[in-house]
Amino acid sequence: MAAPKRRKPDRPRRLAFDVLRAVHTDGAYANLALAGLLSARGLTGRDAAFATELVSGTCRWQGSYDEIVAAAAGRSLTSFQPAVLDLLRLGTHQVLAMRVPVHAAVGAMVDLAAATVGERVTGITNAVLRRVAARDLDDWLDLLATGREPRDALALRTSHPRWVVDAFADVLPEDQLEPALAADNDNPDITLAVRPGLAEVGQLVDAGAVATSLSPFAARWSGPPAELAAVRDGRVGVQDEGSQLVAWGLTRPQAPAGPWLDLCAGPGGKTALLAGLAAAAGSGVVAVEPSAHRAGLVAASVRAYPADVRPTVLQADGTRPAWRPGTFARVLVDAPCSGLGALRRRPESRWRRSAEDVEQLHELQTRLLTSALAAASPGGLVGYVTCSPHCRETVDVVEGVLAGRTDVEVVPAADVLPEVADAEPGPYLQLWPHRHGTDAMFVAYLRVLGFRS
Known part of the structure; x- marks a missing residue:
């Protein structure tokens, strides 16, 4: 029987997959690998934003997504090829945390699986992602948290290793532990820093940035920092x-x-x-x-x-x-x-x-x-x-x-x-x-x- 005709994988998903492979095989930093590939492949605008959310969201929620994938597949993660596991993580993020229709997300990931790993893994990719999509994220987390010790359940719900939850608990009041862990899953603002003597915050504000309340050198910026000449020439940098x-x-x-x-x-x-x-x-x-x-x-x-x-x-x-x-x-x-x-x-x-x-x-x-x-x-x-x-x-x-x-x-x-x-x-x-x-x-x-x- 002839193999089904596949669509060419879309560029944002392919880029996101390549970043995850670099992270998991080469120890790359996701943000640096992402920035490099976005530039090299010329992705901008909505495509760049989609790829960025795929990478950052999948990396943040990897621990919880891995448990969901294992439960949906009914098998251990070690039974999957590492590349297939990254495909399933990317697909899980789309169907559980992004406004991507299930059929579109699953179909796109099956096409990507065929193009990157091979036709032989398309069946398992399709089956597991459809089982993942049968519940929403809260339902999965409720199901998997049942019977767990409270901090283990909190680790699952906020997608942190248990040892990190314990470390935060050592230094925070109990009522601030969950908000602190949840904040780790928010997308941070881009914050610029003027180099004293070379630029002023007022110049950034004139260009559309918003001055912050704590540092006198800081302003928040939406959009690629390199759009600003002051960033390109080194008078302003990106700094928390x-x-x-x-x-x-x-x-x-x-x-x-x-x-x-x-x-x-x-x-x-x-x-x-x-x-x-x-x-x-x-x-x-x-x-x-x-x-x-x-x-x-x-x-x-x-x-x-x-x-x-x-x-x-x-x-x-x-x-x-x-x-x-x-x-x-x-x-x-x-x-x-x-x-x-x-x-x-x-x-x-x-x-x-x-x-x-x-x-x-x-x-x-x-x-x-x-x-x-x-x-x-x-x-x-x-x-x-x-x-x-x-x-x-x-x-x-x-x-x-x-x-x-x-x-x-x-x-x-x-x-x-x-x-x-x-x-x-x-x-x-x-x-x-x-x-x-x-x-x-x-x-x-x-x-x-x-x-x-």
């Missing part, structure tokens, strides 16, 4: 408002004169903000990044500054200082972390990370903060930042490093950034998407006193 706030805070308390250090600078958004503020204060910035690729991103982020104020970018390991102790008046250490605070932007990270990863990062974060304190001059300031609310990456690091030391004091974050409500925990600042509309950034501001123990 929380990221802007924690870097700005380092510049606000008094500190001695001297150079500034950005100890973990890649990819460069905070460096670019600090560069303009340091120049206005008569200082310069040294930006340190161990990765050659990320050091290149830092250099690109500050390219619009004049050569005499442009930061010095060093490819170096911040735990092995290439400078003398006590050299820098202000030190920012935006430590490598799990990224649990940016799950809105990198939703696939929730399925890649583990509690064991957090413990390994804790050791690195401790070494980096210790190095940052040693680099600060007497009276100098250190800002310890992570894009994570996990206590092992935040409070535990700071209090572990400070234990027994008499030469460092905590500068209350509420005094540094009074614009931010709910500046908790304690003397530190923890931002949240559901409270502040930012990524879940943590910062502790520390002052090195005039003697060392």
